[in-house]
Amino acid sequence: MSEQYEYVPHRLLRRRVRDIPSGAEGELMAVINENVSDNGIEHWTELAYIRGSNGREFTTAVANVEPA
Template identity: 65%
Template sequence: MAEVYEYVRHALLRERVRDIASGAEGELMAVIHENVSGSVAYERWVDLAYIRIPSGREIAVLADNVEAAF
C-alpha cells in the first residue's frame, strides 16, 4: 500500500485564509493530498487544507474551498 498522505505546495501557506463552505478563518498550516477511503481495495484521494482557527484548533477542509481572507 502506498503512503496515505503527501504534502502539497500552496500559494497561501502561512497566510490568513477563509473556508468558503463554513466561513471559518485562520492561518493555512498545510495542504495534504490524503487517502480518505480507509480501504485497501479502493483509494480515494483528496487535497485537505489544515487551517488553524483563532482558538488554536486546526480544522481540515477541502483545499478547493480555501481563499485568501482580507
C-alpha cells in the same frame, strides 16, 4: 498501497484564509493529499489544514479556501 499522505505546496501556506462554506478564518498550516481508501479501493483527496484564532485546527477541501 502507497503512503497514507503527502504534503502539497500551496501559494497560501502560512497566510490568513477563509473556509468558504463555514466562513471560518485562520492560518493555512498545510495542504495534504490524503489516502482515504476504503474497501481496498484507493482514493486520494487534498485537504487544507487551517488553524483558527482559538488555536484549534480544522480541515476543508482545498477548493473551499480563499484569501481572507
